[in-house]
Amino acid sequence: MAQPALRIDDVSHAFGARTALDRVSLTVPAGSFTALLGLNGAGKTTLFSLVTRLHDSTSGTIQIFDFDVRREAPAALSRLGIVFQARTLDLDLSVRQSLLYHAALHGIGRRLAHERAAQVLKQFALADRIDDKVRNLSGGQMRRLEIARALLHDPALLLLDEPTVGLDVEARQGLIREVRRLVAEEGRGILWATHLLDEIEMSDRLVVLHKGRVLTQGSVQDVLAQTGTPDLQTAFLNLVNASGATAVGQEPAE
Numbered sequence: 001m002a003q004p005a006l007r008i009d010d011v012s013h014a015f016g017a018r019t020a021l022d023r024v025s026l027t028v029p030a031g032s033f034t035a036l037l038g039l040n041g042a043g044k045t046t047l048f049s050l051v052t053r054l055h056d057s058t059s060g061t062i063q064i065f066d067f068d069v070r071r072e073a074p075a076a077l078s079r080l081g082i083v084f085q086a087r088t089l090d091l092d093l094s095v096r097q098s099l100l101y102h103a104a105l106h107g108i109g110r111r112l113a114h115e116r117a118a119q120v121l122k123q124f125a126l127a128d129r130i131d132d133k134v135r136n137l138s139g140g141q142m143r144r145l146e147i148a149r150a151l152l153h154d155p156a157l158l159l160l161d162e163p164t165v166g167l168d169v170e171a172r173q174g175l176i177r178e179v180r181r182l183v184a185e186e187g188r189g190i191l192w193a194t195h196l197l198d199e200i201e202m203s204d205r206l207v208v209l210h211k212g213r214v215l216t217q218g219s220v221q222d223v224l225a226q227t228g229t230p231d232l233q234t235a236f237l238n239l240v241n242a243s244g245a246t247a248v249g250q251e252p253a254e
């Protein structure tokens with residue numbers, strides 16, 4: 001099998017007595033759109049924090065294109081772009097300043113930074129806003145700017161944590177279309193965390209995370225076949241119900 005963009009093996013994480021992730025293993029094949037489907041509290045954000053090393057993983061391994069995020073952090077993280085659920089833009093900077101500052105953090109030289117900034121702004125239909133303050137952008141434009149910023153260093157793997165939250169229908173559809181284009185036209189691997197079933201297509205790869213555990217993963221077709229269900233909603237509900245009441249993501253009972 002080709003080298004996966006992201007490979008997580010047997011990773012667990014707890015906040016004090018609260019288990020957030022329980023022996024999670026998953027892969028994001030290079031060049032795939034992989035949906036990480038889970039309800040609130042499933043552990044999606046915790047998983048992203050471990051991949052980016054905001055939290056240190058205490059067990060298991062995480063590899064980006066075969067580079068271990070703990071032992072080979074620079075090589076691993078240089079191949080990773082991320083858009084967090086909460087906005088991380090400085091509202092007082094201009095669009096241009098936001099991108100150039102971020103490019104500098106990645107060690108991209110000034111000339112290349114200007115070139116890349118122009119490219120990604122064009123790609124995300126923000127070229128005419130380059131001199132505007134971030135605070136004057138709409139919610140959808142801010143999200144697009146965050147994705148553009150995450151692509152400045154040309155990562156082959158992009159993680160997005162519930163990126164459409166708070167966007168109207170049109171902005172949401174436009175964003176999904178743009179991200180799918182990153183897969184189809186640029187061959188990037190995407191891990192798209194969501195709790196919205198209608199953001200997932202039949203051709204996607206799917207990982208179902210529930211209360212800190214991976215319940216299943218594979219192509220959407222595989223998951224439907226495996227659960228013997230005609231649609232994703234029924235498949236998801238069956239998987240969640242069958243997972244029983246073994247309560248990870250909750251305080252242990254006395």
Ligand SMILES: Nc1ncnc2c1ncn2[C@@H]1O[C@H](COP(=O)(O)OP(=O)(O)OP(=O)(O)O)[C@@H](O)[C@H]1O
Nearest residue numbers: 015018020038039040041042043044045046047249
């Ligand atoms: N810093 C923290 N301290 C304590 N518990 C935490 C912390 N961060 C997350 N948790 C707990 O870990 C579990 C997983 O939370 P996480 O935010 O990763 O889920 P999520 O799938 O991203 O949910 P959401 O869609 O609501 O953002 C939850 O039980 C949550 O309460």
